[in-house]
Amino acid sequence: MSVIRVTDVYKKFRVYYDKGATLKEKTLFKNRNRYEDRWVLKGISFELNKGEAIGLIGENGCGKSTMLKMLTRIMYPDQGTIEVNGRVSSLIELGAGFHPDMSGRENIYTNAAIFGLTKKEIDDRMEDIIEFSELGGYIDNPVRTYSSGMYMRLAFSVAINVDADILLIDEILAVGDTNFQAKCFGRLKELKNNGVTIVIVTHDTNTVSSFCNKAIWIDDGKVVASGKAKTVVDEYLRFMNQKLYEAMERRQREKEEKERQEAIARGDKTAFCFTVNSSHLTTYDVKWKMGDQSGVFELHPGINRVQVEFRLQPGENRWCFETDMPMRVLDTDPRKLCFSMAGYEVKNGVFVEGIVDLSWGVGTYGAESDEGGYWRWVQDKGEIVFEFAEMNEETIALHKSRKLQSYDRSSTRYGLRTTEITDARFVNCKGESVIALYQGECVDLEISYHVSRPSDQGYVFGMGFYTMDYECIYGVNTRLDGHDIASVPRDGKVTFKIKDLPLMAGKYILQVAIEDGNSIPLDYVKDYMHFDVVSNEKGMGTTFIKHDWIIE
Amino acid sequence: MKLFREIYEYRQMIFGLVKRDLRGRYKGSVLGFLWTFLNPLLQLLVYTFLFSTILRSDIDKYYLHLFVALIPWMFFAASVQGGAGCVLNQAGMITKIYFPREVLPIAHVTSQFVNMLYTFVVVMAVVLLAGVFPSLMALLQLPIIMFIEYCLALGLTMLISSVTVYFRDLEYIMGIVTMAWQFLCPVVYSIDLVESIAKSYPWAMKIYMLNPMTPIVLAFRDILYYGKPADLSTLWLAAVLAAICLIVGFAVFGRLKCRFAEEL
Structure with missing residues (x-):
């Protein structure tokens, strides 16, 4: 009834x-x-x-x-x-x-x-x-x-x-x-x-x-x-998780797009200018930031003023590089843009080495060739090469001494940077780049790298998942898993394949690292990015354990 | 019919609301419930003083003449005027729980009515002290007249309280209307005054008597002031009007109550 x-x-x-x-x-x-x-x-x-x-x-x-x-x-x-x-x-x-x-x-x-x-x-x-x-x-x-x-x-x-x-x-x-x-x-x-x-x-x-x-x-x-009840609730929770996942993805995309638009809006005179005004330090770390991209110029004593401008033209996906150091365009082939810089002001020293860290490229000056000293900067398929005109013995000596410089383990990113992580991302089963993951689904962690100076000690690639309280959930590297990597291409990609992600719902930290065979860090990023995991499982904790219950 | 059975099932709620209203009215005051009797008594003192020393009236025992009409009128006025907000003020209950909405105006009018009954203890005492001894026949009429007035007040309160939910100005409009209405009834003055003025216009007198409160007030006065049975010929009209009011009130309320929860 x-x-x-x-x-x-x-x-x-x-x-x-x-x-x-x-x-x-x-x-x-x-x-x-x-x-x-x-x-x-x-x-x-x-x-x-x-x-x-x-x-x-x-x-x-x-x-x-x-x-x-x-x-x-x-x-x-x-x-x-x-x-x-x-x-x-x-x-x-x-x-x-x-x-x-x-x-x-x-x-x-x-x-x-x-x-x-x-x-x-x-x-x-x-x-x-x-x-x-x-x-x-x-x-x-x-x-x-x-x-x-x-x-x-x-x-x-x-x-x-x-x-x-x-x-x-x-x-x-x-x-x-x-x-x-x-x-x-x-x-x-x-x-x-x-x-x-x-x-x-x-x-x-x-x-x-x-x-x-x-x-x-x-x-x-x-x-x-x-x-x-049980069936409907499960269905509902699945739907809500899907929605959460989509919302997180959308937020991320919106954020990226907004930053891009902002960069474009600032574009016609987006500048980062820095003035070096300290002469008693041995090395300057000049940090720059544009959108969510940031990097470091490392300058050595004596350079009084360097001004560089980046421009992102509306509708273009190309960065323009401007500096008050006069530049010479060497090659106008869009796939291979070469600039040269000359006549920059130098007093009591030289501009020896610079590192620009963009998500799509790494450039180092002075690291590539002891004599020539040019700055190589790779962007996707195209290539931008900066050539510095002046180079002298002092420059080379400084450069060589830099190789021996120690690294600071306390910072979130450290290493020799002779090989660098250019990108690390999660790619889902469908081949889409994502930042929100599903528990129980397959996902690939792709680590892209660029070698600016090959290591003769081999390479070890590593990854780790951490909780937001920085407790390790899981970490492993290629050596522990028995992969001996003696040499790698100049630019390449290492993929860490996960068949079914065992992380429970929550926010996690991704750590990625490249070391050489002697465990000398080449590029160690403790906190590469934060990512979200959504899950339909209701258990507690950070990791999912596959299980069945038998009640007797 | 289903509605009335349901209202009957909720009688305890009506009792509860009436009790809550009556007890809550003087709650926290030192004299408490005593005020129910004290209030009309003090009013009477003021009127007696006013009309025996300052505003001398040629009506004999004017204070009684006024008092026996004023108390029933005050019941009616309080029902209709206060009743405008009786649904509105219970928005919390309306939007949250179910009960037959008619309970609210019924409880409001009943509470005013019970209050009047208490006051009648004082009224009866004053009437007897003033030397008026109503006949048994007249006294038996009293409950009937009260019932007619109750029905009239309830019908109007139903109508007004439900319309006020959608048109809130009515609450304030009713304040003025009841004031004007009081002077359209022979409360402060005698009906003889109206008759003498309207002598040459018999139709005006007819219109004046259409006011259902007029025969009710007159009936109270007949019984309690003159001590004689009321004039039933005019009271019939009041009874019919009260019945119509009640039917219209229930009908309108029934139609409007469906969307109370959304409007509040």
Whole structure:
């Protein structure tokens, strides 16, 4: 026998653009009363039998609370019918109608009367209600002296003790302390077993899958799925994760696009200028930043002023390089742009080595050739070569001494940089570059590198996943896995293939590194990027362990 | 019919609301419930003083003449004027829980009515002290007249309270309307005054008597001031008007109540 039968229910709300409720406004500003109809429910049908518990789930604003309000008969559908057979008690708003100046006992009378109980029925239940509320001697004090927890306990006790045939609950299971909550749940289960039909609206999917036997997933005013609670909840969670994933991806894309647009907007005179004004340091690290790209120029003492300008022309994907060091265009072939720099001002020293670190290229001056000293900069397929005109013995000596310079392990990126990581990215099964990953799906970590000076000690590529608290979840490298890499191409890519990602939902840090065979770091990036993982699994912790339960 | 059965099922809620209203009214004051009796008594003292020393009236025992009409009028005025907001002010309950919405105006008018009954303890005492001894027949009429007035007040309150939800100005408009209405009824003056003025215009008198509160006020005065049974011929009209008011009130309320939760 169906206790609740909802047949093809439609409900619209009037959304006023600017509502005027007074006579003056109604007559003088006719257009202020314009409104549009918003359909919040578009044809909902379901049926509930005696003793069933059903969970209505869905995103915020999907219409589930409206559905509940119509079951309560606070609102009425515009189309369709709702049949409810039996006494309804709603735990939608607890304590409605409480009078602060009256005692708890008196309020029980008024509150229970709101549920349609007669005085005799209330008298019969009085002891149960007081006992369930655990208010004890406070019951005869005015309600205004109650703490919020006491207030809610009293209200809940009344609502749950009215002996309803149908109980409607909206997101109110956060009543009182955990013990009282457990007690409420126990009571709800008891009622369910006694044949009370229960409808719950909640975002807590655990409650739905553990407590309800049926669930209905409403999205945009329509029933997307209904049936066994567990199945519907899983389906819903999958959908929500997909949505989260897409939102994260979209945010990332938007962020990238925005930065690009900003770079273009700044483009016609986007400049980074730096003035070197300290002469007592041995090496300057001149950091520059543009968009999310940044890098370091390393200058040695004596250069007073270097000014470089980057420009990104609208519609172009090409960086222009301008400097007050005069440059000479050597080759105008778009695939191979060569500039030369000459006549830059040098006092008491030389501009020996520079490193520009862009996501698409690495350039070093002086590292490539001891004699010539040119700066090579590779961008995708095209090549930009900077040639420095002046080079002398002093330059070369300095350059050589630099090779022996130590590295600072405390910084998030360190290493000799003779081989550098130019890019590290996640690529999903479909070959798309992503920053949000799915637990249980295959994903490739691609590490691109550029060798500016080959190592004679071989190469070791490594990766690591860390929690945001910087605790290692997993880290490994090619040597540990038994790969001996003696030599690599100038530009290449190392792929770390993951068959099914075991990380649970959360935010993680990616570490990537290149070392030489003697464990000397060539390029070690402790915090390369943060990435998100979404998961349909409900277990705890950071890693998923494949498992089955056997209950005997 | 289903509606009335449901309202009956919710009778405890009506009792509860009435009790809450009556008890809450003087809650926190030192004299508390005593004010229910003290209030009309003090009013009477003021009127007696005013009309016996300053505004001398040629009506005999003017204070009683006024008092027996004023108390029923105040019940009516408080019902209708305060009743405008009786649904609006319970927005919290309307949007959150279900109950037959008719409970609210019924509880409001009933609470005012019960308050009037308490006041009548004072009224009866004053009437007897003033030396008026109404006949048994007249006293038996009293509950009937009160019932007619109750129905009239309830019907109007139903109508006004439901319309106020959609048109909130009505609450303030009713303030002025009830004030004007009071002077359209023979409360502060005697009906003889109206008759003498309207002598040459019999139709004006007819219109004046169409006001359902006029025969009600007159009936109260007949019984409690003159001590004689009321003039039933005019009271019939009041009863019919009250019934119409009640039917219209329930009908309009029933139509408008569906969208209360959305409008509040």
